Amino acid sequence: MSEPSPEVYEQGRGMDAHNQAMREIRARKDRTYDPREPTRVWLDEDNTPDGVYDSLTIILNTGGCRWARAGGCTMCGYVAESVEGGTVAHEDLMTQVETCLEHERDNAEDPAGQVKIYTSGSFLDEREIPAQTRRAIAETFADRDRIVVESLPDFVDRGKIADFTDRGLATDIAVGLETATDRVRRDCVNKYFEFAEFERAAADAREAGAGLKAYLLLKPPFLSESEAMADMTRSIRRCAGVAGCHTVSMNPCNVQRHTMVEDLFHADGYRPPWLWSVADVLESTADADVIVVSDPVGHGSDRGPHNCGECDDRVQRAIKDFDLRQEPAVFEQVSCDCERTWETVVERERSYSMPLAR
Amino acid sequence: MTDYFEVHERDGAGRVGELRLSDSVRTPALVDDVLADAGSLWPGEREVPDGDESVLTVLPHRALPGGTPEEVREAFAVEYPDVEYPSAAVVAPDTAADASAAGTDAYILSNAQELTGHAGAFVTAVVRTREAIPADSALYLPGVATPANVATLAYAGVDLVDTDHAVVKGTQGRYLAVDGEYFLEDLTDLPCACPACQQPVGDFGREDCETHNVNALRAALATVRERIRSGRLRDYIEGQARHEGWLTAVFRRLDQQYGYLEQRTPVLRRAEVTATSDDTLRRVEIQRFAERVTGRYHCRFDNPLVLVPCSARKPYSESQSHGQFHDAIQFRAHVVSMTSPIGVVPQELELTYPAQHYDAAVTGHWSATETAFVADVLEAYLRRNDYPRVVAHVPAEYREICERVEGRLDRDFEYTVVDHPTTGESLSNLASTLSTELKYGKRERQHNTLRAVADYQFGDGAGDGIFEELRVESHYPKLRAHDADGEQLAALVPEYGVLSLTLAGARRWLDSDAPTRRVEIDGFVPHGSVLAPGVVDADDSIRVGDEVVVEGPHAFAVGRAEMSGPEMAESTRGVATRVRHVEER
Numbered sequence: 001m002s003e004p005s006p007e008v009y010e011q012g013r014g015m016d017a018h019n020q021a022m023r024e025i026r027a028r029k030d031r032t033y034d035p036r037e038p039t040r041v042w043l044d045e046d047n048t049p050d051g052v053y054d055s056l057t058i059i060l061n062t063g064g065c066r067w068a069r070a071g072g073c074t075m076c077g078y079v080a081e082s083v084e085g086g087t088v089a090h091e092d093l094m095t096q097v098e099t100c101l102e103h104e105r106d107n108a109e110d111p112a113g114q115v116k117i118y119t120s121g122s123f124l125d126e127r128e129i130p131a132q133t134r135r136a137i138a139e140t141f142a143d144r145d146r147i148v149v150e151s152l153p154d155f156v157d158r159g160k161i162a163d164f165t166d167r168g169l170a171t172d173i174a175v176g177l178e179t180a181t182d183r184v185r186r187d188c189v190n191k192y193f194e195f196a197e198f199e200r201a202a203a204d205a206r207e208a209g210a211g212l213k214a215y216l217l218l219k220p221p222f223l224s225e226s227e228a229m230a231d232m233t234r235s236i237r238r239c240a241g242v243a244g245c246h247t248v249s250m251n252p253c254n255v256q257r258h259t260m261v262e263d264l265f266h267a268d269g270y271r272p273p274w275l276w277s278v279a280d281v282l283e284s285t286a287d288a289d290v291i292v293v294s295d296p297v298g299h300g301s302d303r304g305p306h307n308c309g310e311c312d313d314r315v316q317r318a319i320k321d322f323d324l325r326q327e328p329a330v331f332e333q334v335s336c337d338c339e340r341t342w343e344t345v346v347e348r349e350r351s352y353s354m355p356l357a358r
Numbered sequence: 359m360t361d362y363f364e365v366h367e368r369d370g371a372g373r374v375g376e377l378r379l380s381d382s383v384r385t386p387a388l389v390d391d392v393l394a395d396a397g398s399l400w401p402g403e404r405e406v407p408d409g410d411e412s413v414l415t416v417l418p419h420r421a422l423p424g425g426t427p428e429e430v431r432e433a434f435a436v437e438y439p440d441v442e443y444p445s446a447a448v449v450a451p452d453t454a455a456d457a458s459a460a461g462t463d464a465y466i467l468s469n470a471q472e473l474t475g476h477a478g479a480f481v482t483a484v485v486r487t488r489e490a491i492p493a494d495s496a497l498y499l500p501g502v503a504t505p506a507n508v509a510t511l512a513y514a515g516v517d518l519v520d521t522d523h524a525v526v527k528g529t530q531g532r533y534l535a536v537d538g539e540y541f542l543e544d545l546t547d548l549p550c551a552c553p554a555c556q557q558p559v560g561d562f563g564r565e566d567c568e569t570h571n572v573n574a575l576r577a578a579l580a581t582v583r584e585r586i587r588s589g590r591l592r593d594y595i596e597g598q599a600r601h602e603g604w605l606t607a608v609f610r611r612l613d614q615q616y617g618y619l620e621q622r623t624p625v626l627r628r629a630e631v632t633a634t635s636d637d638t639l640r641r642v643e644i645q646r647f648a649e650r651v652t653g654r655y656h657c658r659f660d661n662p663l664v665l666v667p668c669s670a671r672k673p674y675s676e677s678q679s680h681g682q683f684h685d686a687i688q689f690r691a692h693v694v695s696m697t698s699p700i701g702v703v704p705q706e707l708e709l710t711y712p713a714q715h716y717d718a719a720v721t722g723h724w725s726a727t728e729t730a731f732v733a734d735v736l737e738a739y740l741r742r743n744d745y746p747r748v749v750a751h752v753p754a755e756y757r758e759i760c761e762r763v764e765g766r767l768d769r770d771f772e773y774t775v776v777d778h779p780t781t782g783e784s785l786s787n788l789a790s791t792l793s794t795e796l797k798y799g800k801r802e803r804q805h806n807t808l809r810a811v812a813d814y815q816f817g818d819g820a821g822d823g824i825f826e827e828l829r830v831e832s833h834y835p836k837l838r839a840h841d842a843d844g845e846q847l848a849a850l851v852p853e854y855g856v857l858s859l860t861l862a863g864a865r866r867w868l869d870s871d872a873p874t875r876r877v878e879i880d881g882f883v884p885h886g887s888v889l890a891p892g893v894v895d896a897d898d899s900i901r902v903g904d905e906v907v908v909e910g911p912h913a914f915a916v917g918r919a920e921m922s923g924p925e926m927a928e929s930t931r932g933v934a935t936r937v938r939h940v941e942e943r
């Protein structure tokens with residue numbers, strides 16, 4: 001059974017514990033942010049159902065995810081990048097958008113065809129982004145081809161999506177599904193919704209003429225390397241089977257500040273996934289009827305997905321290449337001595353003996 | 359009930375055990391080939407498997423790796439089912455106690471990676487887990503064993519390990535040995551005779567390195583098992599663990615967990631203590647002897663004290679130098695030997711373990727730690743025992759210690775050595791210093807010896823309590839204690855310098871004020887041995903090698919403990935006590 005929002009979710013013992021621990025961990029952060037500054041903005045390239053696009057990617061500073069304030073997901077440090085306390089005013093949010101446009105004008109010849117807007121939570125949650133602001137932002141980008149907005153599935157409804165589709169924008173909703181396995185999402189990630197809710201959001205988005213992009217997390221805490229790969233492979237195939245979900249973005253977990261994952265990492269209880277695992281999953285799911293991409297953040301560092309240090313850049317390049325071409329043969333051209341170490345870890349590591357190699 | 363693990367030999371916290379699968383496995387051992395993992399509950403629901411006796415089944419588990427917050431550990435701890443086949447439970451140190459309710463045969467610590475390399479955390483976690491789980495269950499530390507660390511792991515109380523870390527290291531071109539880790543590319547020689555290493559170093563690849571690492575780990579484990587069987591694991595650790603800082607820190611920190619080690623250390627063994635470093639002074643055997651000599655023993659002679667240096671030959675009285683001292687002293691004084699690492703040894707206890715069971719590195723020079731230790735013990739000894747005169751017949755390096763103690767006690771010692779204790783001048787000084795003193799007789803000497811050993815072995819005052827009236831038969835060192843009616847109470851065992859009691863002696867012990875060590879058994883009459891399942895209760899103070907009284911509704915017996923008291927009480931397998939004499943009742 002699916003649950004509509006964090007407030008009414010029947011909180012189990014495990015979730016209580018996760019939330020309590022995460023609240024304590026998050027309380028260690030001491031930085032606050034200017035509500036008129038976006039969290040981050042950058043330009044990149046994306047493979048979309050309509051081909052490869054230049055993207056303007058924006059992380060709006062919205063006052064943070066309400067789920068994170070309750071404790072929230074074990075790997076997510078975004079709340080630490082939100083303004084102190086409550087909501088950000090409409091005017092301030094529009095100032096942030098203006099700053100992003102300036103960035104684009106300064107760094108690109110032409111406006112990007114696609115705009116991606118993330119928040120530290122849900123763009124479609126009206127307590128984060130009021131309806132007035134949502135419409136104003138839709139208006140601001142009405143001249144683009146495509147827009148992607150991030151939201152938890154409970155906030156996805158036809159009316160909100162229409163604000164974009166009505167302006168002729170090809171619209172995608174990016175949902176942080178993390179995994180198709182409810183148990184992993186609940187117990188390892190501590191995210192409160194269920195796969196059925198994702199399916200409902202996909203159906204609604206489809207009816208409103210929008211698509212869904214699933215964000216999956218490779219290697220949440222408490223899973224061994226092989227368990228994480230198996231869960232990811234299964235999740236990609238399940239997402240491929242959801243009508244309206246045309247893209248999966250696989251995010252290899254990285255170690256963010258003030259998270260449970262960081263505590264585990266510091267105590268030798270967690271290692272981010274190997275880049276070989278990313279490559280292996282991409283290769284083995286290339287036949288799935290869905291675009292699968294991955295943009296390993298912090299690759300090659302201890303806190304990000306990494307191999308031995310020698311081959312990280314080469315494997316990362318192959319992954320980026322795959323993102324654009326969806327061609328599994330790209331991985332045949334990279335090899336390194338550390339593949340044998342990775343194979344040994346995949347074969348031998350158990351959740352009770354991890355991490356078997358750093 | 360732990361049905362599939364049994365401890366056969368104990369040496370401190372280290373044990374040789376048996377994983378009783380259809381093909382039994384001697385531990386400490388690798389479990390790679392006998393482990394069947396029923397899987398993690400984190401990603402999915404699992405069935406409790408049917409299991410079988412050929413493998414150790416890891417019950418469906420939720421690992422709690424290092425850094426898992428406490429509330430999460432509590433909330434996600436698994437309640438393990440009680441199954442009929444060999445099984446293991448995955449635990450964190452603080453969930454082990456609850457998990458042990460199901461009585462699995464082995465426990466797997468899921469934060470092993472957090473512990474290795476960090477001596478403080480390692481010792482705290484292993485001690486805590488070991489104390490939470492039954493003594494006759496195996497402790498498995500997964501994914502961390504190397505040829506270099508495995509002896510220390512076993513010394514701390516780990517029974518099971520695997521080859522995973524050693525193989526991973528091999529894939530990374532790290533060549534493992536008991537003395538640490540080498541980069542394969544740096545090696546000119548392959549310092550090993552295993553089959554994988556029988557080739558030119560230039561042809562030796564990473565796969566060979568994996569094979570070698572596993573071979574080296576196997577050999578290291580065999581060494582550990584042999585060392586435990588011979589009661590010499592600590593001696594090995596003091597040398598071998600020095601190759602890695604954290605391992606040295608582990609055994610030193612374990613010395614600070616005195617209660618944990620003391621409970622698990624036998625009160626006597628055949629093997630010698632190898633005293634080659636200051637760390638030896640912190641050994642349970644050494645600390646225990648010093649504690650008993652300064653806390654249980656008291657001198658029954660009225661004569662002056664003569665302090666003499668120890669001899670290499672043991673017992674001291676059989677050495678040439680002590681023979682010369684004896685000729686000069688002529689039973690006019692009580693002789694106490696000063697020694698590192700033992701401290702002080704009164705003449706009555708020269709046979710008592712480990713007073714004749716150590717081999718020191720003799721350099722004629724003592725470290726500051728040794729000097730401080732012997733001075734402390736001598737001071738405590740003299741505070742407890744009042745002598746009319748203290749004669750120090752010692753060479754220069756001992757004299758320093760004597761002077762330190764003189765100062766602390768504010769009393770004067772008489773020094774008799776010129777140059778060296780065995781020079782003619784020194785010996786005649788010694789003789790003339792004592793010439794006016796009265797001699798004590800053979801009877802007094804024998805009585806005092808038996809009573810001193812009883813004090814040492816059973817507690818302060820036990821010598822007078824058990825041997826209220828005493829007749830001694832036979833000759834030193836094979837003394838036998840009888841009561842006034844001629845009934846034998848005890849015999850001195852010359853190899854260990856301890857008493858073995860008869861049933862009559864055991865009754866005297868029970869009647870005396872000295873604390874008794876009792877093993878309470880079910881309604882049977884034990885012959886040869888008492889097995890752990892037959893033990894109803896046992897005093898906590900019982901140690902391996904201790905004299906114990908065995909009592910049950912149908913039997914009264916005396917024997918020697920093969921387990922500590924707590925281990926007897928909580929074990930379901932193994933020999934608890936060897937019985938020497940028994941009578942039905």
Ligand code: SF4
Nearest residue numbers: 065068072073076121
């Ligand atoms: S991952 Fe998303 S839902 Fe979870 S805490 Fe972070 S922002 Fe909130």
Ligand SMILES: [Zn+2]
Nearest residue numbers: 308311336338
């Ligand atoms: Zn590599």
Ligand SMILES: [Zn+2]
Nearest residue numbers: 550552555570
């Ligand atoms: Zn070898």
